Amino acid sequence: xxxxxxxxxxxxxxxxxxxxxxxxxxxxxxxxxxxxxxxxxxxxxxxxxxxxxxxxxxxxxxxxxxxxxxxxxxxxxxxxxxxxxxxxxxxxxxxxxxxxxxxxxxxxxxxxxxxxxxxxxxxxxxxxxxxxxxxxxxxxxxxxxxxxxxxxxxxxxxxxxxxxxxxxxxxxxxxxxxxxxxxxxxxxxxxxxxxxxxxxxxxxxxxxxxxxxxxxxxxxxxxxxxxxxxxxxxxxxxxxxxxxxxxxxxxxxxxxxxxxxxxxxxxxxxxxxxxxxxxxxxxxxxxxxxxxxxxxxxxxxxxxxxxxxxxxxxxxxxxxxxxxxxxxxxxxxxxxxxxxxxxxxxxxxxxx
Ligand SMILES: [Zn+2]
Ligand SMILES: [Zn+2]
Numbered sequence: 001x002x003x004x005x006x007x008x009x010x011x012x013x014x015x016x017x018x019x020x021x022x023x024x025x026x027x028x029x030x031x032x033x034x035x036x037x038x039x040x041x042x043x044x045x046x047x048x049x050x051x052x053x054x055x056x057x058x059x060x061x062x063x064x065x066x067x068x069x070x071x072x073x074x075x076x077x078x079x080x081x082x083x084x085x086x087x088x089x090x091x092x093x094x095x096x097x098x099x100x101x102x103x104x105x106x107x108x109x110x111x112x113x114x115x116x117x118x119x120x121x122x123x124x125x126x127x128x129x130x131x132x133x134x135x136x137x138x139x140x141x142x143x144x145x146x147x148x149x150x151x152x153x154x155x156x157x158x159x160x161x162x163x164x165x166x167x168x169x170x171x172x173x174x175x176x177x178x179x180x181x182x183x184x185x186x187x188x189x190x191x192x193x194x195x196x197x198x199x200x201x202x203x204x205x206x207x208x209x210x211x212x213x214x215x216x217x218x219x220x221x222x223x224x225x226x227x228x229x230x231x232x233x234x235x236x237x238x239x240x241x242x243x244x245x246x247x248x249x250x251x252x253x254x255x256x257x258x259x260x261x262x263x264x265x266x267x268x269x270x271x272x273x274x275x276x277x278x279x280x281x282x283x284x285x286x287x288x289x290x291x292x293x294x295x296x297x298x299x300x301x302x303x304x305x306x307x308x309x310x311x312x313x314x315x316x317x318x319x320x321x322x323x324x325x326x327x328x329x330x331x332x333x334x335x336x337x338x339x340x341x342x343x344x345x346x347x348x349x350x351x352x
Contacts (some may be wrong), residue, residue: 010133014275021317030134032143038157057221065213069203073222080226081262083110085290093123096277103302115195116186120174136161141175142238150235166315237267244326263288273309
């Protein structure tokens with residue numbers, strides 16, 4: 001068993017699992033103390049400005065900007081989204097697949113465009129989120145409420161428990177990658193260029209957009225939009241939705257979030273099987289664009305060693321810990337045994 005797993009709430013990697021259907025043996029303990037909130041005013045002011053600017057940017061997106069700028073902002077949203085979902089999340093935080101350096105370079109550029117801190121820092125916070133889910137050591141502990149898990153966690157000082165337990169986290173695999181080290185070292189130069197300067201300059205010189213439209217639409221509105229979409233995975237997908245895989249945890253299957261988060265809303269599955277590169281059982285559906293992106297690069301070997309969970313393991317886990325909402329294995333499915341069907345009480349039966 002992995003070190004510290006006795007006080008951890010969630011499985012982080014496949015090796016943390018201690019049961020045949022990939023769970024840890026202990027029941028999750030969800031808790032939050034009344035740790036006084038120490039405000040970080042610099043962040044409060046920055047996020048307040050960003051959101052006011054983004055609302056104005058949304059207005060300009062609809063009524064003022066050129067169509068090329070709107071399309072450009074949309075493309076940047078998808079690129080920055082993939083920098084988080086396919087990069088920081090599935091590749092770096094969870095090691096759910098491997099990537100050759102050209103793909104890692106693409107993902108690190110996308111990730112810098114997203115401005116959610118360096119991929120190393122993002123992956124560190126996210127590993128804490130899975131390992132100590134819904135406790136004081138979870139950076140966006142959802143038991144402290146929707147607002148805290150959405151944006152509030154970035155407006156206050158970190159909980160001391162997070163700092164204490166964070167020291168035991170192994171990040172050596174991330175620091176071993178020169179591309180990630182380079183991004184972290186030069187983050188305060190690279191990030192403003194990728195997230196704000198280029199998205200503003202390109203529309204102005206590319207197709208004669210005004211500075212005002214370019215800045216508020218392609219930089220501010222686009223940045224705030226993908227930021228909130230990412231946060232919804234921590235807030236909404238930890239609150240609303242079914243729990244077909246494990247009913248003892250808060251993360252839920254939230255399709256509305258998945259649509260905007262490029263496939264990252266199937267959160268009950270993801271917290272149950274975090275090393276699955278699809279972050280969902282039905283990974284190849286149209287909603288899961290991140291999986292399509294990884295599959296595309298897997299075709300010519302830039303993405304490889306893609307890990308996924310077998311049907312048998314999913315099925316046994318669904319039966320043991322699910323809340324009964326799983327859409328498969330209903331009446332008459334291929335796995336439904338004849339004896340069980342014959343033995344069932346059927347009222348007013350009619351076989352077509
Ligand atoms: Zn989560
Ligand atoms: Zn995750």
